[in-house]
Amino acid sequence: MKIAITGKGGVGKTTIAGLLARSFALQGRRVLAIDADPDANLASAIGIPAQKLAGLQPFSKMKNLAKQRTGADQNNGGLFVLNPRVDDLPDRHCVEHAGVRLLMMGTVEHGGSGCVCPEHTLLRSLMKHLLLDRDDVLIMDMEAGIEHLGRATAEAVDVLIVVVEPGSRSLQTSIQIEQLAGEIGITKIVYIASKVADEADLTYLQQSLQNKTLLGHLSVSEAIREADKKGSCAFDMQGEFKTQISNIVTALGAFSR
Known part of the structure; x- marks a missing residue:
């Protein structure tokens, strides 16, 4: 199962990822978590200790690796390979915790929208490999957009989860995300409601998302707030949200069949 998660900043998508x-x-599945948000916080949401992350770099910062794999370091007049070998990279450049392996993608910084450089080429090839060639449960935490996805890999995404909270700005961002997703061919789009304080919040979102697939919701949780403050993992705590996320996992399985 390949899952991409996005939404307006601050809605709780990294916590949900x-x-x-x-x-x-916990179900015994092979899980590969991809942090594709420039504000990388997925490691703490998974519960990975800080000392385990020492030395782990986003692929976008591995300039030497990108040059080696694409042949851009061989003085060949600026030409380089557009489909470098990447199949060995996920296992070599990951951190594992509680059965979850984490990869950090990062973002290539460049001046124009049509960047074709070794780092961008490496990221694109790696993303294609992860989505098309591996059998892991892939969970990708993205920024408020789908920049890491393209037409060549969009069809491999089993489901795009848009996380929303009660509020017009969050819902407006979700509309923009749906439009972008449609442009590259992603059609399986579902929603998760986050930070739901009461029945009125849930009703508001249900009415706003009529004719959409709402997988479930997470209530406002003091346990999640405390975990966020401490930079720790909410999954290792107890609360109503554990049942709610379990229900969402069940709904995901049914939706992706």
């Missing part, structure tokens, strides 16, 4: 990753791992 971490909860889903740990939930699938």
Whole structure:
């Protein structure tokens, strides 16, 4: 199962990505979590200790690796390989915790929208490999967009989860995300409601998302707030949200069949 998670900043998508990753791992599934958000926080949401992350770099920062794999370091007049070998990279450049392996993608910084450089080429090839060639449960935490996806890999995404909270700005962002997803061919789009304080919040979102697939919701949780403050993993705590995320995992399985 290949799952991409996005939504407006601050809605709780990274927390949900971490909860889903740990939930699938608890079922005995092989889980690969991809942090594709420039504000990388997925490691703490999974519960990976800081000392385990020492030395782990985003692929976008591995300039030497990108040059080696694409042949851009061979003084060949600026030409380089557009489909470098990447199949060995996920296992060599990951951190594992509680049955979840984490990869950090990062973002290539460049001046134009049409960047074709070794780092971008490496990221694109790696993403294609992860989505098309591996059997892991793939959970990708993305920024408020789908920049890491393209037409060549969009069809491999089993489901795009848009996380929303009660509020017009969050819902407006979700509309923009749906439009972008449609442009590259992603049609399986579902929603998870986050930070739901009461029945009125849930009703508001249900009415706003009529004719959409709402997989479930997470209530406002003091346990999640405390975990976020401490930079720790909510999955290792107890609360109503554990049942709610379990219900979402079940709904995901039914939806992706």
